Amino acid sequence: MIGTGNKHASSWMIYGAYGYTGELIAREAVARGLKPVLAGRSREKLEPLARELGLPLKVFELNDTTQVSDAIAGMDLVLHCAGPFSVTAQPMMEACLREGAHYLDITGEISVFEHAQTLHAQALAAGVVICPGVGFDVVPTDCVAATLKAALPDATHLALGFDSLSRMSPGTAKTSVEGLAQGGKVRIGGQIASVPLAWKRRRINFGDGEKTAMTIPWGDVSTAFQTTAIPNIEVYIPASERMIRSVRMANGIRPLLGLGWVQRWLKARIGKQISGPDDRDRADRGTWVWGEARNAAGKRVEARVHTVNVYSLTVTAALEVVCYLRANADMSGSYTPARLVGADLVSRLPGSSQIILSEHAVD
Structure with a gap:
C-alpha cells in the first residue's frame, strides 16, 4: 500500500x-x-x-x-x-x-x-x-563516445572500455549473473548482434598502461549508437588470460545459466556473500575510461578520462x-x-578529469 x-x-x-x-x-x-x-x-x-x-x-x-x-x-x-x-x-x-x-x-x-x-x-x-x-552505466562512456564522434565525424567503428578496481554491489553482481546467460553483445552494421562471451580480446591502454582486455555486453552497445550513429561498437574491460579462458568456457554452459533455479541459486549466494564497497574502498578506487573511433580510411582517435570509483x-x-x-x-x-x-557531463563531476583526445595517423 x-x-x-x-x-x-x-x-x-x-x-x-x-x-x-x-x-x-x-x-x-x-x-x-x-x-x-x-x-x-x-x-x-x-x-x-x-x-x-x-x-x-x-x-x-x-x-x-x-x-x-x-x-x-x-x-x-x-x-x-x-x-x-x-x-x-x-x-x-x-x-x-x-x-x-x-x-x-x-x-x-x-x-x-x-x-x-x-x-x-x-x-x-x-x-x-x-x-x-x-550512473556509471553509461555516463562516462557515453560522454567519451560523443566526444569521439565530434572529433571523427565519419567514424565507422567505436570501441569503448573502462578499467576499475571497484568491487561490485549485490545488485550489479545479480545483473551480471543474468547477463552471463544472455551471452555477449556487440553492434555490427548498425544492428545489435549476439556473440560468445569474451568474443574478442585485444591489448588496450585504458590510461594506466597496456593491458589485455575482453569484450563485454555493456549498455553502450545500445546507447553509444543512439548518441553517435556509429554502426560498429564494442565494449572492453581488462581481463587476465586465465579469466578470458574461464569466461569462454562458460559459453558451453550458457543454456544452464539461463535456467530459473540456477539463476535463483546464484543470486541467493550473491546476496549472502557480496555487500558492496565501503567508504574507504570507494575513496581508493579510481577508474580509467577509454574510447577509440576509427574511420574507413584507418584514421584513429582515442579518448581517455579519469574518474572516481564507479559508485561515487x-x-x-x-x-x-x-x-x-x-x-x-x-x-x-x-x-x-x-x-x-552534453558530452562534458562526466568532466563536470567531482574527481573527474577532462576528456583527453589523441589522434593517430592512418595505419
Missing part, C-alpha cells in the same frame, strides 16, 4: 532508496540540501532511512498499475534505482508517462536502453524525458542529471545522458 508522507512535500522521488546505490544517492542528496521522497517496496527497510534523513516516504510495489500511478502522482521526476531493471524499468517508465514525470535510472542493461528508445514519441506527447543510464560517480552523475532536468523541466523525449546534458 501507499506509505506515509505528503506527496506534495517534495517534487521528486528516489525509488529503491534503501538499496546499496539508492541509499548512497539519498544521503548525498540530503547533504546537498535536496529533499526527495524515498520510495521502495519494503517498509521495514525504508522507514529507518527516511526517519534518519528526515524525508517523506512511500511504500509500493511495481506490479500494481494503479498503485504505482497513485504513488508518483504529483512528482516531477523519478530516479529509479531498484533492479533488476529488466523487470522493474518498464512499469516505472509507463507510470511516469501516465503521470507526466521525468524518468531517470541507473541501469546498464541493453534491453532497457532499447525499450526506452521506442518510447520517444510517447515521451514527447507526455512532455517528459526518459533517460536511463545516468553514479551518485554524483545521477544527482547532476536530476538537477539539470529540474532546471530544464520543459524538455521531452527519450535521451542518452550525453545527448541530454
Whole structure:
C-alpha cells in the first residue's frame, strides 16, 4: 500500500532508496540540501532511512498499475534505482508517462536502453524525458563516445572500455549473473548482434598502461549508437588470460545459466556473500575510461578520462542529471545522458578529469 508522507512535500522521488546505490544517492542528496521522497517496496527497510534523513516516504510495489500511478502522482521526476531493471524499468517508465514525470535510472542493461528508445514519441506527447543510464552505466562512456564522434565525424567503428578496481554491489553482481546467460553483445552494421562471451580480446591502454582486455555486453552497445550513429561498437574491460579462458568456457554452459533455479541459486549466494564497497574502498578506487573511433580510411582517435570509483560517480552523475532536468523541466523525449546534458557531463563531476583526445595517423 501507499506509505506515509505528503506527496506534495517534495517534487521528486528516489525509488529503491534503501538499496546499496539508492541509499548512497539519498544521503548525498540530503547533504546537498535536496529533499526527495524515498520510495521502495519494503517498509521495514525504508522507514529507518527516511526517519534518519528526515524525508517523506512511500511504500509500493511495481506490479500494481494503479498503485504505482497513485504513488508518483504529483512528482516531477523519478530516479529509479531498484533492479533488476529488466523487470522493474518498464512499469516505472509507463507510470511516469501516465503521470507526466521525468524518468531517470541507473541501469546498464541493453534491453532497457532499447525499450526506452521506442518510447520517444510517447515521451514527447507526455512532455517528459526518459533517460536511463545516468550512473556509471553509461555516463562516462557515453560522454567519451560523443566526444569521439565530434572529433571523427565519419567514424565507422567505436570501441569503448573502462578499467576499475571497484568491487561490485549485490545488485550489479545479480545483473551480471543474468547477463552471463544472455551471452555477449556487440553492434555490427548498425544492428545489435549476439556473440560468445569474451568474443574478442585485444591489448588496450585504458590510461594506466597496456593491458589485455575482453569484450563485454555493456549498455553502450545500445546507447553509444543512439548518441553517435556509429554502426560498429564494442565494449572492453581488462581481463587476465586465465579469466578470458574461464569466461569462454562458460559459453558451453550458457543454456544452464539461463535456467530459473540456477539463476535463483546464484543470486541467493550473491546476496549472502557480496555487500558492496565501503567508504574507504570507494575513496581508493579510481577508474580509467577509454574510447577509440576509427574511420574507413584507418584514421584513429582515442579518448581517455579519469574518474572516481564507479559508485561515487553514479551518485554524483545521477544527482547532476536530476538537477539539470529540474532546471530544464520543459524538455521531452527519450535521451542518452550525453545527448541530454552534453558530452562534458562526466568532466563536470567531482574527481573527474577532462576528456583527453589523441589522434593517430592512418595505419
